[in-house]
Amino acid sequence: MIRLQLNPIASVADAQAMLQTAINVEFGTLPPYLYAQLSILPGSNAPAMARLQTITHQEMIHLCLSANILNALGGSPKLVAPVYPGPLPGDIGFDGKVLTLHLLPFGKYAMKQGMDIEMPVDPIDFPQLKMTTLVATKAVTIGQFYEALDAYLKSLPATAWQINRNQISDAQFFPGQIFAVNNYADAHRAIQVIVSEGEATSTSPLDFSNELAHFYRFEEIYRNQVLTSIPGKPGFAWGEPLGVDFAKSYPAVADPQLLDYSKQPEAARAAQQACTVAYTAMVDSLNLALNGDAAQLGIAVRRMFDLRMAAIHVLQTPLADKSKVAGPAFIYHAA
Structure with a gap:
């Protein structure tokens, strides 16, 4: 527990x-x-x-x-x-x-x-x-x-x-x-x-x-x-x-944050980067919404949808080992 x-x-x-x-x-x-x-x-x-x-x-x-x-x-x-x-x-x-x-x-x-x-x-x-x-x-x-x-x-x-x-x-x-x-x-x-x-x-x-x-x-x-x-x-x-x-x-790897993307196909790197951008944007909007910016709540909801779509794309993009996909790594990049 x-x-x-x-x-x-x-x-x-x-x-x-x-x-x-x-x-x-x-x-x-x-x-x-x-x-x-x-x-x-x-x-x-x-x-x-x-x-x-x-x-x-x-x-x-x-x-x-x-x-x-x-x-x-x-x-x-x-x-x-x-x-x-x-x-x-x-x-x-x-x-x-x-x-x-x-x-x-x-x-x-x-x-x-x-x-x-x-x-x-x-x-x-x-x-x-x-x-x-x-x-x-x-x-x-x-x-x-x-x-x-x-x-x-x-x-x-x-x-x-x-x-x-x-x-x-x-x-x-x-x-x-x-x-x-x-x-x-x-x-x-x-x-x-x-x-x-x-x-x-x-x-x-x-x-x-x-x-x-x-x-x-x-x-x-x-x-x-x-x-x-x-x-x-x-x-x-x-x-x-x-x-x-x-x-x-999906044949997703465990802990995709540990994956060395420099050794992965460009499509996989791009898909994961799009997922990182979507996750970062969602977190930023939620932080603003939780601190009184009411307009950001609707934006955060839309960014949750964006994250979902980006995650699905990652899950459908093969890695160098074509039997595997990465899956969304949920990486946050502060501005």
Whole structure:
């Protein structure tokens, strides 16, 4: 499970720092999740594609909600593009050790990585499923991280909250799913959404909307089985095949940021450069949007589409080894 080092929260500045870490964790999961999603061959693996699309959309929503809380407390969100392979931003660990994330094409390894990221403290044992809960002594899960943050935010006076400061709304982005944070009640609701959709609870795999949390969605794809509701406890069991075919994916390399493009065909270099330009533009627009430039949000949405199209082109462009393609490297080039 991902574990964030939990330091005592003694001031609003401490809470702002925690929220910035949370924002970069949410943002840092997106390239690995998108790499797996986009590398699925068109027209195949529809159940897996649907699950991965839901996860990536919700991670983007979580990022915006965390930014709304930070803005309401007077902070200034900043997206920091990670390098892959490498750790997520902040003090991140897996069972007390640093968790190194990779860009992996659609397959069991990519799904296992998603499970490692989203794993709750006590994953539920379902029939056919036996998992050992590992506990680290100096670290906490993302859920526990947010719980500590929530407890501190609850103690703040009403005057600590700045109403309508740089809030991302659902007018242009994920209608009905993003909301402004103007007080503790709004922040508490946002935290509940983030934790529930990622980890669910210790007694159910379902989030607040009665949908499977991210960990269990990844587990369904990994196991190629549908987690099905049954009478009695634990309430669910592993049932029919989901219909996953890991062979139906683009032959993308792992960790394309490590590829030596000087040894690749011009078409592959050009395709990857176009992807880098699109990713950089999207990150720049999102940073402006998260800091009060409302017009940039619509621009960021369009640049997400541009990135998707550039990524698909990379996935369809052969490398020098014509049996392989690079896949989007998610490289950010600051101006």
